[in-house]
Amino acid sequence: QQKLMPKDVEALVEEIYGKAGRSMAHFLSCGDDDFSFAVGSLARFRVNTYRQRGSLASVIRIVHFEIPDWRDMGIPESVIRLADLKSGMVLVTGTAGSGKSTIVKYLMENEDLNLHFSISATSREPRGTEKNGVEYFFMTPDEFKSHIDAGDFIEYEEVYKDKFYGTLKSQVDSQLKAGENVIFDVDVKGAMSIKQMYGNRALSLFIQPPSIEELRSRLEGRGTDSQEVIEQRLAKAEFELSFAEKFDEVVVNDNLEIAEVEAESLIEDFLNE
Ligand code: ADP
Numbered sequence: 512q513q514k515l516m517p518k519d520v521e522a523l524v525e526e527i528y529g530k531a532g533r534s535m536a537h538f539l540s541c542g543d544d545d546f547s548f549a550v551g552s553l554a555r556f557r558v559n560t561y562r563q564r565g566s567l568a569s570v571i572r573i574v575h576f577e578i579p580d581w582r583d584m585g586i587p588e589s590v591i592r593l594a595d596l597k598s599g600m601v602l603v604t605g606t607a608g609s610g611k612s613t614i615v616k617y618l619m620e621n622e623d624l625n626l627h628f629s630i631s632a633t634s635r636e637p638r639g640t641e642k643n644g645v646e647y648f649f650m651t652p653d654e655f656k657s658h659i660d661a662g663d664f665i666e667y668e669e670v671y672k673d674k675f676y677g678t679l680k681s682q683v684d685s686q687l688k689a690g691e692n693v694i695f696d697v698d699v700k701g702a703m704s705i706k707q708m709y710g711n712r713a714l715s716l717f718i719q720p721p722s723i724e725e726l727r728s729r730l731e732g733r734g735t736d737s738q739e740v741i742e743q744r745l746a747k748a749e750f751e752l753s754f755a756e757k758f759d760e761v762v763v764n765d766n767l768e769i770a771e772v773e774a775e776s777l778i779e780d781f782l783n784e
């Protein structure tokens with residue numbers, strides 16, 4: 512992620528806000544609550560971090576939210592280039608129960624990585640405490656089909672029988688435009704499609720369980736799926752494991768802390784390239 516000196520960031524805000532006829536005070540008054548409400552509860556936003564960390568991405572998130580057409584206001588090219596961060600994409604894939612969502616959650620707590628979750632659409636039912644617009648956009652099979660027909664997905668897969676999952680183009684585009692690094696939790700085929708589309712802009716991580724037996728015991732231990740669903744997922748897992756070497760990196764999730772730190776440092780290296 513590009514780091515700027517606080518004074519550069521301040522100058523950038525003044526330039527854009529001045530052109531829009533607003534003041535710096537107005538910018539500073541954009542409260543946490545308004546913004547979190549606007550972008551969903553997964554967004555962790557601190558209006559003042561830009562001062563301490565010179566994080567251009569957090570500034571751009573506010574500016575973009577408040578003044579969506581700021582790029583067309585006669586801002587000098589050099590300033591726009593400064594703001595158009597090369598945002599990266601991190602694809603986390605692997606079999607069901609390999610630990611993808613646990614690891615993604617850990618990675619998103621590291622604010623320096625500026626990772627924001629790509630919320631997929633799915634036609635499966637919410638489970639446990641899942642909420643619409645947080646873990647997924649939950650859709651009926653008909654709604655999902657109409658998005659397919661409209662060409663709204665970058666990719667979609669029938670990951671399990673009659674259960675569709677897909678990445679919405681609009682979602683990813685707006686995240687990348689806002690300078691966020693986007694993290695995906697997608698199945699093996701979906702990760703391969705996205706990687707093929709975005710090439711070096713995306714890092715693909717395959718999370719590998721130590722063994723199928725361990726996978727079974729984790730899925731049973733998670734307690735969120737019926738025995739039938741677990742059998743379905745295990746049957747698929749052996750097939751998916753054979754794709755491991757197609758990805759940029761394989762992270763073996765035996766000891767969770769080690770796997771988390773390994774994934775974190777791979778992502779740091781990728782984003783700093
Ligand atoms: P996925 O998102 O890949 O389906 P989860 O992150 O939900 O997998 O993990 C499946 C279950 O295994 C969860 O209950 C999680 O707490 C547990 N788990 C994840 N990693 C480990 C690990 N290294 N050791 C033991 N249990 C783990």
Ligand code: 5GP
Pocket residue numbers: 604605606607611631632635666667668670676677678696697698699700701702
């Ligand atoms: P779950 O039902 O456990 O949330 O997810 C099942 C599988 O669907 C996981 O392997 C998950 O990575 C995958 N998945 C989630 N969202 C997407 C998506 O947008 N596209 C694809 N191809 N797979 C997805």
